[in-house]
Amino acid sequence: EDQVTQSPEALRLQEGESSSLNCSYTVSGLRGLFWYRQDPGKGPEFLFTLYSAGEEKEKERLKATLTKKESFLHITAPKPEDSATYLCAVVSPGAQKLVFGQGTRLTINP
Amino acid sequence: DSGVTQTPKHLITATGQRVTLRCSPRSGDLSVYWYQQSLDQGLQFLIQYYNGEERAKGNILERFSAQQFPDLHSELNLSSLELGDSALYFCASSVEGLPITDTQYFGPGTRLTVL
Numbered sequence: 001e002d003q004v005t006q007s008p009e010a011l012r013l014q015e016g017e018s019s020s021l022n023c024s025y026t027v028s029g030l031r032g033l034f035w036y037r038q039d040p041g042k043g044p045e046f047l048f049t050l051y052s053a054g055e056e057k058e059k060e061r062l063k064a065t066l067t068k069k070e071s072f073l074h075i076t077a078p079k080p081e082d083s084a085t086y087l088c089a090v091v092s093p094g095a096q097k098l099v100f101g102q103g104t105r106l107t108i109n110p
Numbered sequence: 111d112s113g114v115t116q117t118p119k120h121l122i123t124a125t126g127q128r129v130t131l132r133c134s135p136r137s138g139d140l141s142v143y144w145y146q147q148s149l150d151q152g153l154q155f156l157i158q159y160y161n162g163e164e165r166a167k168g169n170i171l172e173r174f175s176a177q178q179f180p181d182l183h184s185e186l187n188l189s190s191l192e193l194g195d196s197a198l199y200f201c202a203s204s205v206e207g208l209p210i211t212d213t214q215y216f217g218p219g220t221r222l223t224v225l
Binding site (some may be wrong): 046 | 112114142152153154155158165166168198202213214215216217218219221224
């Protein structure tokens with residue numbers, strides 16, 4: 001069965017302190033990996049889609065990268081408004097669904 | 111704002127009751143997905159509809175059912191409610207209904223509390 005594991009579960013950073021969130025997956029034949037941001041009590045907000053190892057995408061202070069086994073979400077010089085839960089999800093060829101990880105709860109202190 | 115709307119925002123009901131959650135997809139999107147999010151289970155896929163037809167099924171209980179109407183809005187019906195059904199229920203929509211290539215856009219959710 002397809003599995004997605006995100007680490008760490010929670011991360012607390014100071015404003016301006018860069019770091020990375022990890023998403024590792026066990027999927028036979030990954031066809032797509034998605035990153036979402038979710039604020040408390042709100043719906044997930046789409047950030048990136050990655051399709052093949054070596055691919056990178058950037059948006060403001062966020063950069064997502066993909067290898068054959070995992071994806072990283074790098075956050076550079078974060079601000080308090082970047083505080084949220086970041087969710088990773090994968091799609092495999094046989095499954096017509098997104099499988100989500102448990103998320104990383106990121107807190108940026110001013 | 112993703113363009114996906116869900117009503118109601120909050121729902122409080124008692125065990126054994128039945129409720130209906132409603133979702134309107136983004137303009138132009140043909141596919142609707144339903145998810146359940148609880149603290150211990152994370153975000154779990156329930157069911158997908160594409161242009162009125164069921165396309166994929168996830169971990170949806172037999173007490174739950176859904177449909178998509180000709181105007182493309184969707185309803186999720188939850189019956190014989192139990193305490194464990196308390197959760198956030200999200201609807202998402204996409205253009206083609208192909209999870210591999212489509213981006214799913216999520217609504218704001220309905221918070222269900224079963225007392």
